[in-house]
Ligand SMILES: [Fe+2]
């Protein structure tokens with residue numbers, strides 16, 4: 290069971306990504322908590338980055354610039370979500386849900402650690418400033434709303450949680466991060482480059498399978514309530530232009546602009562993932 294589950298994460302099979310609706314949310318949360326305890330034990334410090342350093346040194350200048358920009362996007366995002374995740378745990382409505390979400394907090398710090406290490410040991414420099422990600426910036430106001438909701442009615446709390454899950458698990462993890470793994474694979478991984486980064490992404494993707502699986506299942510259940518369904522869809526639509534900025538922006542590193550490799554196809558990948566997530570939640574094909 291667990292072995293298959295891991296394989297399915299890697300194949301990104303959506304049906305397998307979302308845990309069954311037959312079990313209660315608390316049972317699912319507890320299963321995922323146990324999975325995180327037993328299998329989410331990889332160590333970001335243990336991945337061998339020796340070949341990555343060699344690959345980076347022999348990479349052509351344009352791709353070097355692209356990789357620095359790409360990895361900055363990931364490091365910024367992982368760090369930002371790690372620093373801001375506590376309200377999602379606090380709004381969990383049971384011990385089981387909070388227990389699972391607490392494993393997600395540690396996972397996000399591990400992902401951050403992996404990319405900090407990558408900059409230090411492979412790219413040999415600091416991340417660059419100014420890689421735009423408006424969806425991430427919006428977490429500041431999201432966190433304020435979620436913390437305020439802790440003092441509000443049950444109904445208000447639930448509405449705010451639905452938006453929080455849509456923003457974070459549904460969009461940041463479910464659309465942006467998932468598209469990012471595919472970009473890496475298309476530009477570098479499929480050419481046998483950067484085996485350490487490939488392994489890091491593969492471990493991160495397993496963790497994200499638990500995070501996104503839980504989040505999408507919650508959203509699927511919440512979407513049965515028409516008010517929540519409206520909320521979820523409105524947020525996806527509102528954020529779509531911000532989501533697309535991620536790969537549409539010029540790649541500028543240390544004042545020099547680098548071309549985006551043709552394999553990136555960022556807009557195409559993001560829109561496809563966006564539609565897939567809406568289908569996961571609402572069950573019917575949706576086009577944007
Ligand atoms: Fe992460």
Ligand SMILES: [Fe+2]
Pocket residue numbers: 396397462496497500
């Ligand atoms: Fe995550």
